[in-house]
Structure formats: C-alpha cells, structure tokens
Amino acid sequence: xxxxxxxxxxxxxxxxxxxxxxxxxxxxxxxxxxxxxxxxxxxxxxxxxxxxxxxxxxxxxxxxxxxxxxxxxxxxxxxxxxxxxxxxxxxxxxxxxxxxxxxxxxxxxxxxxxxxx
Amino acid sequence: xxxxxxxxxxxxxxxxxxxxxxxxxxxxxxxxxxxxxxxxxxxxxxxxxxxxxxxxxxxxxxxxxxxxxxxxxxxxxxxxxxxxxxxxxxxxxxxxxxxxxxxxxxxxxxxxxxxxxxxxxxxxxxxxxxxxxxxxxxxxxxxxxxxxxxxxxxxxxxxxxxxxxxxxxxxxxxxxxxxxxxxxxxxxxxxxxxxxxxxxxxxxxxxxxxxxxxxxxx
Numbered sequence: 001x002x003x004x005x006x007x008x009x010x011x012x013x014x015x016x017x018x019x020x021x022x023x024x025x026x027x028x029x030x031x032x033x034x035x036x037x038x039x040x041x042x043x044x045x046x047x048x049x050x051x052x053x054x055x056x057x058x059x060x061x062x063x064x065x066x067x068x069x070x071x072x073x074x075x076x077x078x079x080x081x082x083x084x085x086x087x088x089x090x091x092x093x094x095x096x097x098x099x100x101x102x103x104x105x106x107x108x109x110x111x112x113x114x115x116x117x
Numbered sequence: 118x119x120x121x122x123x124x125x126x127x128x129x130x131x132x133x134x135x136x137x138x139x140x141x142x143x144x145x146x147x148x149x150x151x152x153x154x155x156x157x158x159x160x161x162x163x164x165x166x167x168x169x170x171x172x173x174x175x176x177x178x179x180x181x182x183x184x185x186x187x188x189x190x191x192x193x194x195x196x197x198x199x200x201x202x203x204x205x206x207x208x209x210x211x212x213x214x215x216x217x218x219x220x221x222x223x224x225x226x227x228x229x230x231x232x233x234x235x236x237x238x239x240x241x242x243x244x245x246x247x248x249x250x251x252x253x254x255x256x257x258x259x260x261x262x263x264x265x266x267x268x269x270x271x272x273x274x275x276x277x278x279x280x281x282x283x284x285x286x287x288x289x290x291x292x293x294x295x296x297x298x299x300x301x302x303x304x305x306x307x308x309x310x311x312x313x314x315x316x317x318x319x320x321x322x323x324x325x326x327x328x329x330x331x332x333x334x335x
Contacts (some may be wrong), residue, residue, distance in 0.1 A: 027215050034208035041204060044327055045197040057329050068323040072316055079211045080312045081305075086148050089156045096160025100167030111175055 025078070033078045040067050126329075155306045159313045166317050169272055170324055184260045185251040188251050188330040199242040200322045203277075206235035206316040210308045217291075220298040226288065229304075232311065233284040236277050244272045266325070273321060276314050283307045 044067050047060055077083040082090050142149045180186050213228035247267070255263045287307055290296040296303060 022213060024218055028214055030208060030211045030215070032205065037204055037207075038201065041197070041200060044323065046182070047327060048193045048197075060329050064323050064327050068319060071319045073313055075207060075316050075319065078205050079190070079315075080309055088146070088148055089152065092156045092160050093163075096163035099160075100163040103164065104167050104171040107171055108175070 024084070026080070030078070033074060037071055037074060040071050043067060129324065143295050149302060150304055151302065152309070155309050159309065162313065162317075166269075166272070166320070169265075169269040170320060173269045173325060174245050176261045176265040178222075179261050180260060184262070185253070185255050186330070187261055187266075190245070190253055190255050191330070192249070193324055193326060195242070195246065196322065196326050197253045199246075200318065202235050202242070203239050203315055203318050206239070207233045207312055210302050210311045214301065217296075217298060217304050218301045222291070222297075225304075229284055229288045229291075233281050233288070236281045236284070236311075240274055240277055240281070241282060252255065269325065271322065273314070274316055276317070280307075280314050283310065 044064060047055075047064060076093070082093065135240070145149050146274070177187060209228045213225050213232060213297040216224035216228055247270075250263075255266075257263060257267045284307060287296055289302055290303075
C-alpha cells in the first residue's frame, strides 16, 4: 500500500474535465487497486477452509477485521476519491462512521456483549 | 471603516476568491453542494447500516437450542462469488466516471451498463440465496437470526437495486443528450453511492459470513 501511495502520482493525468481541484488517477491505476482488493478478498475467503478455520478464534477475528478495514479504506480513498477530494467530504464521512461506532459500542456495552459485567 | 476591518475584509475576499477558483463551484463553501449532500447522506447511512449490523451481531448468538443458525445455511463459496461481482462493479463504475470525465462517451456507456449488469447479477444471486435458505427452513420469522439476517442483507439489496435504477437513469439521460462531459459530477455522485454500497458489503461479507460462527446444533 505504501508503494501505491508513493507511486500513484505517476499514474495521475490531468483530466480534461477537472470539476474539483484534484487530478483523477488513470484507468490502469484503478485496475491495480481492484486487483489488490480482489487479492485481499481471496485471503478472506481462504479463512473459510477447514485447515485455516481451526486457527484460534482471536486470530481469525484479527486477520478478517484488518483485511476488512484495509479494503474499506482503499475503496473510500481511491474509488470514492476521498484521497484527492477536498478534506470537507472526508470529515463529513468520517464523522458518520465515528458516530456510528460510538453509538453501537455503547449499545454493545449496554447488552454486555463484551462480557465485562 | 478602520484599517484593520478593511484588511480583514480584503483577506476574506481573497480567501473566497481562492476557494472559488480552486474548486470551480459558485457556492458559499466553494465546493459542490450536490456532492456535499451525497456525502452527508452517506454519513447518515453509516448509522443505518451500523444499527443493522450491530443488531445482527447481538442476535445471532442468542439462538435457542435446536434453531437453524448461520453455520447451517451459509454457502460461503457462492457468497464469495457474489462479493467478487460487486467488487468488480466498483471498478467498472470508476472506469465509467473516468471515461465521461475525458469525453469518451462510448466507454462511458459500456462501463455504465456493465456496472448495472453486475449489480443485477448480485441481486439475482441474493434472491437465489434467500430462496435456498427459505427452502431449508429459514423464513423471516423463523427465529431471531433469520429476522436480523434478512433485514440486514435485504436492506443492502434494496440499496443495490436503487443504485441500478440510478445507473440506468444516467445512461438514459446520456442517450437523450442531457448528460455529457460538463455534467460528469452527476456520474461521480451516483458513483459515490455505488461505492458506498460496495463498502457496506465489504463489512457485511466479513462480519456476517466470514467471522467465526456459533457451532451448529442441528
């Protein structure tokens, strides 16, 4: 991902219709992102198979959550252009995500989902 | 007017001018109101899907003994295929936007229709999955797992269906000559919605289908 972040500038081109103050990446760059997302999805699906499925539950949760977050961020940053667009859009979207996380963590606590009580 | 007031007014005017120039939108914020509205809507959608996913997570482990549960009905290879289809549709959506942004209308039409078709394939897969689950005995009111599962994935399916309608709408608008390179932002806004639907499926696929399930009791 770091390589992509560093090298993606070479994939940028000046769109003839630049409606925001950002450059759109090239089609090839989007294809590379999709291939990476597909690879991560393959790893996720791989956890379904019996040999991996017998791994400790905490490890399964950790790996799957990590891959889920990485895929989420990649789609948001590159396909939804949050990486290139004005910071206002990013703030609005992240505010919704943070609010949702806070509300539902409180709900889980109320239902003792984490088993603290 | 004092010198300070004049200076600050001039600075404000310069800032506004810069914002306007940099974004090209004649709005008080300097950014597109339509796009901002879509982002606010998507932010609020996070709460909706957060509620549905949380409810599912709470209820799936509260199944009474002997009830049909996730590990009894899920077909992971099939759902994985559906996930790849939706992921691919996100790529074709962004390629459609890229095409119209550079005035390549032929590719815009191809990618827009491809995206709508992939969305329709995903919905067809979901209908098939629901039918199989129902035949295996899991109805909407069978148990607490069935209710929360169908509500969550059904709401997502409805969102995908609305996305398909929007894609067909922009295709028809383009065919009628009402959507061209100058209005690429409309395609971008529909694209934002479509990618959001994909993002939500990324969460659902992991949390609902792939996270370790409670053991089957049947």
